[in-house]
Amino acid sequence: MLNVVAPQSWRKASASAATLAPVSVRAERLTRHFGGRPVLDGLDLSIHAGEFVALLGASGSGKTTLLRILAGLDAPDHGEAWTPRARTVVFQEPRLIPSRTVWRNVVLGLDGAAARRDRAVAALAEVGLSHRADAWPATLSGGEAQRAALARALVREPRLLLLDEPFAALDALTRIKMQRLIASLCEAHGPATLIVTHDVDEALLLADRVLLLRDGAIAVDRRIDLPRPRRTGGAAFDALRTDLLAELGVAAGV
Structure with a gap:
């Protein structure tokens, strides 16, 4: 649970x-089995804030x-x-939606003020990508795409x-x-x-x-x-x- x-x-x-x-x-x-094999077997873990x-x-x-x-x-x-x-996750693959511009990918799933373009651009500026806010994902390099994924995580102000x-x-x-x-x-x-x-x-x-x-x-x-x-x-x-x-x-x- x-x-x-x-x-x-x-x-x-x-x-x-x-x-x-x-x-x-x-x-x-924590215990988790796959195919009858315990991958996690009574695991304990703590992580402090920050x-x-x-x-x-x-x-x-x-x-x-x-x-x-x-x-x-x-x-x-x-x-x-x-x-x-x-909480937010950044995966190995950026997982950007090709049909949305970079800034719209950053605020994907957010509502209201949180989904505004200026919020997205501010997050993109933190990762050095504000100049690509209106670009399409297909035009990004691998590093740029991962920066956009990181901006998408940060704009949610995760703990x-x-x-x-x-x-x-x-x-x-x-x-x-x-x-x-x-x-x-x-x-x-x-x-x-x-x-x-x-x-x-x-x-x-x-x-x-x-x-x-x-x-x-x-x-x-x-x-x-x-x-x-x-x-x-x-x-x-x-x-x-x-x-x-x-x-x-x-x-x-x-």
């Missing part, structure tokens, strides 16, 4: 988290299943999850932002630019953020915490205390990278 509760009413997760913001996402004993969390794991480990449950797109077989009502491998289909240079953009936008807007990724470097560049999903549960929960802004390389970064790759079964030096 998915319960949606205003996060302000929750107590902090534990005494050790007393200096952190209130819990924005909480999941207890916290950026990266979720790693092997293919088929249940990362996207967990994200879909938190997004309200799937339901667990057992357990409960609490999330803010204001929970869910990112499902949003940069996986982009070229290396565009991916770096998008990583830096999402870092600055999340710092400015302050949502709780969960990104599903296969890229350890990406997780270390973006996240306050890195989680590793294995055997249906959170096997590793690592706080990342690297100073920001971050760059790859350096002794501390490389040590964390080596540790996480080892947890994923990748030998040192790969």
